[in-house]
Amino acid sequence: MRVFRGDRGEVHPPGLIGRGVTTPLLLFWLLLAAGAGTSRAEEVWLFDVHSHHARGLHLEEVIARMDASGVRKIVLFARRQGTDKEVLDLQTKYPDRVVAAVGFQNPEWLRQVPRFLDEVEAKLRSGRFRWMGELLLRHYGVPELQAPEYDISPESDLFRRVLDLSAKYGVPVTIHHEAEPGNVESFRRALGQNREALVVWAHWCGRAEPAMVRRFLAEFPNLYCDLGGAQRSRRYGQEKHPLIGPTGVLEPEWRAMIEAFPDRFLAAIDAVDPSHYARYNEWVGELKSALAGLPPGITRRVAFENAEGLLTRWKGPPR
Numbered sequence: 001m002r003v004f005r006g007d008r009g010e011v012h013p014p015g016l017i018g019r020g021v022t023t024p025l026l027l028f029w030l031l032l033a034a035g036a037g038t039s040r041a042e043e044v045w046l047f048d049v050h051s052h053h054a055r056g057l058h059l060e061e062v063i064a065r066m067d068a069s070g071v072r073k074i075v076l077f078a079r080r081q082g083t084d085k086e087v088l089d090l091q092t093k094y095p096d097r098v099v100a101a102v103g104f105q106n107p108e109w110l111r112q113v114p115r116f117l118d119e120v121e122a123k124l125r126s127g128r129f130r131w132m133g134e135l136l137l138r139h140y141g142v143p144e145l146q147a148p149e150y151d152i153s154p155e156s157d158l159f160r161r162v163l164d165l166s167a168k169y170g171v172p173v174t175i176h177h178e179a180e181p182g183n184v185e186s187f188r189r190a191l192g193q194n195r196e197a198l199v200v201w202a203h204w205c206g207r208a209e210p211a212m213v214r215r216f217l218a219e220f221p222n223l224y225c226d227l228g229g230a231q232r233s234r235r236y237g238q239e240k241h242p243l244i245g246p247t248g249v250l251e252p253e254w255r256a257m258i259e260a261f262p263d264r265f266l267a268a269i270d271a272v273d274p275s276h277y278a279r280y281n282e283w284v285g286e287l288k289s290a291l292a293g294l295p296p297g298i299t300r301r302v303a304f305e306n307a308e309g310l311l312t313r314w315k316g317p318p319r
Contacts, residue, residue, distance in 0.1 A: 052078070073099065099311070138179075203227075
């Protein structure tokens with residue numbers, strides 16, 4: 001079994017650091033090793049498809065936190081004066097650990113400046129960026145993170161062009177769009193205009209009502225849900241249609257949905273700033289504990305296989 005060292009030098013299986021060996025978390029490792037056609041627990045790991053680089057974050061700390069918590073791979077989005085170049089430099093140093101994304105928490109996207117997407121396409125054409133995000137449409141303000149409120153239409157010309165870029169290059173785009181009665185149909189219409197785009201709807205599909213998410217997933221086979229921010233220890237994870245219940249297990253409606261669409265959910269943490277990375281081990285542990293309640297083969301898909309599959313969709317620079 002591959003092990004990782006905790007903050008005090010103790011040795012643990014990945015993901016058991018800092019929280020004690022809870023029964024669900026121990027089952028995560030035992031069930032996966034037994035039920036996925038392998039007896040080697042070292043093959044079980046997590047792919048975090050949604051975390052951030054921001055001002056004040058030392059990127060080597062991201063790698064250290066990943067090592068300590070059993071996260072082998074991460075998609076990083078620049079925000080708050082973090083830059084795509086810094087993310088790319090980390091990816092160059094750790095090519096098997098870091099997926100560089102073109103960051104969309106950029107003033108020009110937020111002001112809907114058309115030339116921004118010319119820059120995005122140039123980065124995609126380089127072949128060094130394999131993801132885009134986190135693109136904000138409907139976003140509630142978060143004062144403690146200095147994150148304003150935004151309400152950008154899914155039917156804007158620029159958003160349609162983003163979907164075109166995703167389809168053209170085979171690059172996923174992670175979208176933050178809080179589902180509300182007044183914006184769900186416009187989002188559906190936008191997705192319906194481009195069924196080749198690889199759309200990752202952040203935060204268990206906009207923290208939407210589960211029955212609505214089920215309808216979207218049935219209608220759009222190119223749509224995925226990431227699980228970023230779902231931990232019960234976070235206020236964000238409790239506010240709207242929680243994914244994880246008070247006892248740390250998946251809520252029944254969400255568990256049934258993941259089992260019905262096992263290829264469409266992606267493990268994610270959504271560490272936003274340095275204070276979040278201080279809790280990264282804890283949050284990874286909470287997500288692993290929740291995923292342990294799924295059938296082992298499905299747990300593996302959500303934990304890493306689905307994300308790896310998305311990366312194989314890259315089409316390369318156009319000839």
